[in-house]
Structure formats: structure tokens, C-alpha cells
Amino acid sequence: MKAFLTVIGKDKVGIIAAVSGLLAASGVNIEDISQTIMQGMFTMVMAVDLGGADKDFAALGAGLKKCGEDLGVEISLRHADIFNAMHKI
Amino acid sequence: MMNNLGRREILETIGMIGEHHLDIRTVTMGISLTDCITDSAAITAEKVYDKVTSSAKNLVAVAGEISAIYGIPIVNKRVSVTPIGIVGASSGGFLEIARALDRAAADIGIDFIGGYTALVQKGATAAEERFMDTIPEALSTTAKVCSSLNVASTRAGINMDAVSRAGRLIKEAAYLTRDRDGIAAAKFVVFANAVEDNPFMAGAFHGTGEADKVINVGVSGPGVVKTALEAIPDGDLSEVGETIKRTAFKITRVGQLVAKEAARRLNASFGIVDLSLAPTPAVGDSVADILEEIGLGSVGAPGTTAALMMLNDAVKKGGIMASQHVGGLSGAFIPVSEDAGMIRAAASGALTIEKLEAMTAVCSVGLDMIAVPGDTPAETISAVIADEAAIGVANGKTTAVRLIPVYGKTVGDVAEFGGLLGTAPVMRINTLSPLKLISRGGRVAAPIHANKN
Numbered sequence: 068m069k070a071f072l073t074v075i076g077k078d079k080v081g082i083i084a085a086v087s088g089l090l091a092a093s094g095v096n097i098e099d100i101s102q103t104i105m106q107g108m109f110t111m112v113m114a115v116d117l118g119g120a121d122k123d124f125a126a127l128g129a130g131l132k133k134c135g136e137d138l139g140v141e142i143s144l145r146h147a148d149i150f151n152a153m154h155k156i
Numbered sequence: 157m158m159n160n161l162g163r164r165e166i167l168e169t170i171g172m173i174g175e176h177h178l179d180i181r182t183v184t185m186g187i188s189l190t191d192c193i194t195d196s197a198a199i200t201a202e203k204v205y206d207k208v209t210s211s212a213k214n215l216v217a218v219a220g221e222i223s224a225i226y227g228i229p230i231v232n233k234r235v236s237v238t239p240i241g242i243v244g245a246s247s248g249g250f251l252e253i254a255r256a257l258d259r260a261a262a263d264i265g266i267d268f269i270g271g272y273t274a275l276v277q278k279g280a281t282a283a284e285e286r287f288m289d290t291i292p293e294a295l296s297t298t299a300k301v302c303s304s305l306n307v308a309s310t311r312a313g314i315n316m317d318a319v320s321r322a323g324r325l326i327k328e329a330a331y332l333t334r335d336r337d338g339i340a341a342a343k344f345v346v347f348a349n350a351v352e353d354n355p356f357m358a359g360a361f362h363g364t365g366e367a368d369k370v371i372n373v374g375v376s377g378p379g380v381v382k383t384a385l386e387a388i389p390d391g392d393l394s395e396v397g398e399t400i401k402r403t404a405f406k407i408t409r410v411g412q413l414v415a416k417e418a419a420r421r422l423n424a425s426f427g428i429v430d431l432s433l434a435p436t437p438a439v440g441d442s443v444a445d446i447l448e449e450i451g452l453g454s455v456g457a458p459g460t461t462a463a464l465m466m467l468n469d470a471v472k473k474g475g476i477m478a479s480q481h482v483g484g485l486s487g488a489f490i491p492v493s494e495d496a497g498m499i500r501a502a503a504s505g506a507l508t509i510e511k512l513e514a515m516t517a518v519c520s521v522g523l524d525m526i527a528v529p530g531d532t533p534a535e536t537i538s539a540v541i542a543d544e545a546a547i548g549v550a551n552g553k554t555t556a557v558r559l560i561p562v563y564g565k566t567v568g569d570v571a572e573f574g575g576l577l578g579t580a581p582v583m584r585i586n587t588l589s590p591l592k593l594i595s596r597g598g599r600v601a602a603p604i605h606a607n608k609n
Contacts, residue, residue: 128224146225152413153410154161
């Protein structure tokens with residue numbers, strides 16, 4: 068399953084390391100990363116493939132949410148289809 | 157960039173959901189109860205309970221799964237059923253069926269169940285006459301059952317006997333729940349040109365032309381439309397229309413995605429996506445705020461009807477290509493108690509029932525969730541229904557009335573209904589008498605342009 072992971076929040080050292088470390092430990096492959104600072108906020112979008120993940124979607128989402136709370140940023144994971152539906156004809 | 161999607165687009169979706177209240181307002185399962193009809197009230201009620209609970213037992217769980225995977229809130233899970241005026245006709249056990257529906261709704265954890273309904277636009281059977289008289293008791297003794305009557309259609313004209321009766325039923329339902337600001341009347345809607353695949357309450361029922369088990373989805377998103385318009389403060393109305401269309405397209409695509417996935421997981425047919433822009437009392441989720449963003453000092457000002465017509469039309473044009481099947485009510489809703497901007501305008505006197513009536517000629521659906529003084533005569537309510545029915549019949553559109561006469565309260569007071577039903581300032585209603593018109597009874601003939609064959 069293809070999904071997009073987004074991280075939005077105050078920039079600090081180690082956000083990418085923490086998120087990618089968690090993903091690697093769960094068997095999630097990162098296919099693309101884009102990050103920038105928008106209006107003073109750190110925003111990162113990752114395209115990920117959950118095909119090899121060792122956890123189901125709900126467990127992955129919960130783990131990422133917890134990781135976000137520890138980092139003081141908002142992390143969400145959504146199936147790619149909602150973005151495709153909205154933005155591709 | 158990413159699977160042909162740009163970062164901006166991905167973040168736009170996140171913002172629409174996270175900041176601007178984009179949600180799926182309802183996933184509604186329509187269930188046919190025609191196979192539950194028997195001549196025994198007890199057996200029919202039991203079969204109804206079993207059919208609803210077996211068909212929709214996974215509705216809430218599946219909505220939760222879909223909500224988690226796509227990261228979009230699904231606010232309401234509902235069921236609509238075959239009009240009970242038909243289902244209970246043989247047994248006469250209407251109230252037993254109402255209780256079975258209420259119990260089934262509670263047991264499967266859904267928010268509302270609709271279809272305590274009769275379609276009497278041209279006339280009522282003896283069973284439907286008895287059915288209609290049970291509506292106030294059914295609504296005041298159940299929690300989740302919603303009821304509707306269709307009293308007019310473009311092809312049949314207006315059944316003024318049913319219109320007259322509906323006014324009395326609304327008064328009685330409100331009276332029976334006078335200790336709760338007449339909440340039973342908030343669960344009852346009177347239609348012209350009712351549709352068979354409406355996912356929204358209180359008017360949802362499952363038409364007899366429908367399949368056994370159907371998923372209909374209602375989207376929302378007034379906050380998203382308003383935010384999109386804030387980006388073009390100096391745009392002309394062509395640009396405003398285009399922006400609304402583009403936004404409606406995106407909103408509706410999410411509805412289509414959720415509807416298809418819910419139907420697949422629940423082993424049901426995909427019915428329709430309803431394009432209605434449904435507000436909630438939450439700040440930033442208001443249709444009135446969109447109209448004011450377009451350029452009104454307050455909703456209710458001259459120009460309100462024009463702005464609403466444009467909004468409603470652009471929402472449909474944007475949404476129609478985004479879904480395989482569009483249906484239901486599909487238009488902007490203007491319920492007074494469920495929209496923070498409407499509440500504000502009604503309380504300040506900027507918005508009157510007469511202006512709202514004009515607005516219903518150009519949008520979905522009607523005079524919705526309007527609290528009126530408790531001493532409003534039944535014939536006045538009936539006459540308001542007749543006016544709305546006339547707009548619907550003459551214009552070939554759905555119109556509806558959901559007025560709540562609040563016993564013990566008058567203009568300037570506030571009625572509290574709780575939850576999504578919201579808060580309503582009691583509005584002034586014209587006190588001139590329509591008694592003779594309503595007392596005449598009979599039928600208003602179908603308009604000339606209904607004769608299309």
C-alpha cells in the first residue's frame with residue numbers, strides 16, 4: 068500500500084532521523100522525501116510503501132503519532148488514494 | 157513530484173481536513189424492509205430489527221476503518237429504511253416498528269435511523285392515515301428515529317389535506333417534548349419532491365426503487381470553500397464561481413472514494429454521493445460565512461439569494477464530474493440552528509423567515525431547523541409548508557420544512573437542541589391568519605409544466 072506521511076511543526080534537530088528510524092524498524096520503505104520551512108514551520112512529506120511493513124496501518128499510525136508527540140510535531144499517515152482522488156482526474 | 161503529486165497538493169489536503177473542517181458528514185446505509193412485511197405487528201417488528209442489525213452490524217466499524225486509513229473524519233453513521241407507512245400497513249404495528257428501529261439503531265451504534273415516513277403527495281391510504289397519527293408519539297418516545305412526509309410533487313401537485321395534517325403533527329410532536337424545547341419536531345421533516353436516496357436526516361428514507369442494501373454518502377466542507385475564497389478577495393464573480401467549482405470537485409472526490417470503499421467493505425451497492433454543503437454549529441463550518449465572504453455584510457442582506465444561487469450552482473457543477481453517481485439532495489443546506497453564521501444573523505434580526513423562504517427557491521433544501529414561538533397556530537405552520545411545497549412543485553426541486561414550535565418560548569428566546577442539531581433563536585413568524593386556505597383541504601393541481609409526456 069502506498070501512503071503519504073506528513074510532519075508539520077516547529078523545526079528541531081533529529082526529526083527526520085527519528086521518523087525514518089521508526090519507519091525502518093517497521094519495515095516501511097521511503098520512496099521520496101520533500102521538506103521545507105513554510106511560514107516558520109517545518110513541513111515534511113514522505114511517500115512511503117507499506118508493502119513490507121510488519122505492522123498494520125492502525126499500529127503504524129499510532130506509533131507515528133506517539134513519535135510526533137515526543138518530538139512536538141504533528142505526524143499523520145494517510146493512504147495515497149485520498150490525495151490521488153482529490154488532485155488527479 | 158511524488159507519484160505525480162506535488163507537496164503543495166498533499167499539504168492542501170492535510171489543511172482542508174485538519175484546519176478547515178473537511179469531513180464526510182454521513183455514511184448512510186439504505187436498507188429495504190419490504191421483505192419484513194407481515195400481518196403481525198410483533199413479527200414484523202422482530203424482522204425489521206433483525207434485518208437492520210444484520211445488514212448494518214459492521215457500518216460503524218467499517219466507517220472507523222476507512223476514517224483511519226484516509227485520515228478523514230466520518231461524522232455520522234446512519235441507516236435509512238423503506239417508508240414505514242408501507243412496511244407497517246398490513247400489520248398496523250407502526251409504533252412497534254418504531255421501537256424496533258430505535259433499539260436496532262442503539263444496538264449497532266449508529267447516530268440516526270430514518271424512514272418513519274409516508275409518501276402521500278397525492279393521497280393517503282387508510283393505513284397511512286393511521287400511520288401519520290402515530291408520528292408524534294413515535295418521535296417523542298424514541299431517541300434515534302427520524303420521520304418524514306412527502307406531501308407534494310411536481311407530477312402530483314400538493315396534497316393540502318396532508319399539509320394541514322402535517323401542521324398539527326408538528327405542533328403535537330413539539331408539545332409532547334415541550335420539556336426539551338420540542339426536540340421531536342426537529343426529527344420530522346415535511347417534503348415536496350422528496351428523493352429516495354437522501355443520506356441526510358431527518359429526511360432520509362430508502363425508496364422502493366432502490367436495491368436491497370445501498371451506501372449513500374453525504375460530504376461537507378463549507379469551511380474549505382470559504383478558505384478557498386479568502387485567497388481571492390478581489391476576484392470577480394466568475395473567479396468566485398470557478399474557485400467554488402474546483403473546491404467542490406475535490407470535496408466530492410473524497411466522498412466518492414469513501415462511498416465506493418464503504419460499499420465494497422459492507423457488501424452493499426454504491427448508491428450516490430450527495431453534494432450538499434452541510435454546515436455544523438462549529439466556528440468555520442458555516443454556509444452563511446461563505447455568503448458573507450462572497451460579499452454580504454450579513455447573510456439576509458439584499459443579494460443573499462443571488463450569492464446563494466451562485467454558490468449552489470457552482471457546487472453542483474464542480475461536484476458532478478467528481479462522482480460516478482450524484483444524487484440525494486445535492487445543494488447548499490441552510491439550517492438555521494446548525495450554522496453559526498445563520499444563528500448570528502437570525503438572532504440579530506438580519507435574517508427573517510421570509511428571506512429564508514426566498515433562499516430556498518435557489519438551494520437545497522428548505523426552511524430547516526427554524527424555531528418559532530410555541531403559540532404559533534397549526535394552520536400557520538401548514539401554510540408555511542404549503543408555500544414551500546409551492547416553490548418545490550413549481551420549480552421541479554426538493555423543498556422541505558422543519559419548523560420547531562418551542563412551547564413556552566417566544567421571539568428573542570433561544571432553543572437548545574444539542575449536538576449537531578445546535579441552538580436556534582426563536583424567530584418571528586407572520587401572525588396573519590391563513591386558516592381558511594388550510595381549512596379548504598383538497599389538492600392543488602400539478603402545474604402545467606409537469607405535463608411533459
